[in-house]
Every structure is written in structure tokens, then in C-alpha cells.
Amino acid sequence: MTKFDVSEAVKAQKEYQERTGSPSFPPTFGTCWSCNTNIYELYFWNYEHGRKVPANEKDFKVKTGISVEEAGERLVTGCPHCNRSYCD
Ligand SMILES: [Zn+2]
Numbered sequence: 001m002t003k004f005d006v007s008e009a010v011k012a013q014k015e016y017q018e019r020t021g022s023p024s025f026p027p028t029f030g031t032c033w034s035c036n037t038n039i040y041e042l043y044f045w046n047y048e049h050g051r052k053v054p055a056n057e058k059d060f061k062v063k064t065g066i067s068v069e070e071a072g073e074r075l076v077t078g079c080p081h082c083n084r085s086y087c088d
Helices: 006-020
Strands: 043-048 051-054 062-064
Touching: none
Parallel strands: none
Antiparallel strands: 043 051, 043 062
């Protein structure tokens, strides 16, 4: 089961960066400065006229978010929700 937890994911990403000597790209507490969602929370989306709109978990096309496991396994370089890159 994929787990989503903001504080655990923040910690996991920090540990990953320390372990690998990577620079820190994501916002400290995971809140994207571009779209104001939290990158470590799970969001559900639908598409309306080609635009991504918020949906609920029973009726959605895509879901985005960085899980605790993922935050501990790879360097976060952008927002999964709006695809904004944090490294430029
Ligand atoms: Zn974003």
C-alpha cells in the first residue's frame, strides 16, 4: 500500500538528499509555490476541455503526488501536480 504522509515524506526526502549528497530542490514543507498544493499529498484529477480539474477519489482520470516511499528513493526536482520544475 502506497503511503502518503507529508511530514514523513519531507523527512524521507531530506534523508535521501543527505545520503546522496544531493542539493535540495523541493519546497521545505512540500507546498508548491507555483500551484499551492502539497507535492507529498495525493490529488485526484479529471480532464475537462483539456484542462486538469480537481476530482474525487471515486471518479478520476489521474492521480498525482509523491509517496513516502518515492520521497526516500529519488530526488524530487519538480511538482507532480503542475509539473513545475524546482531546479531552474
Ligand atoms: Zn505545483
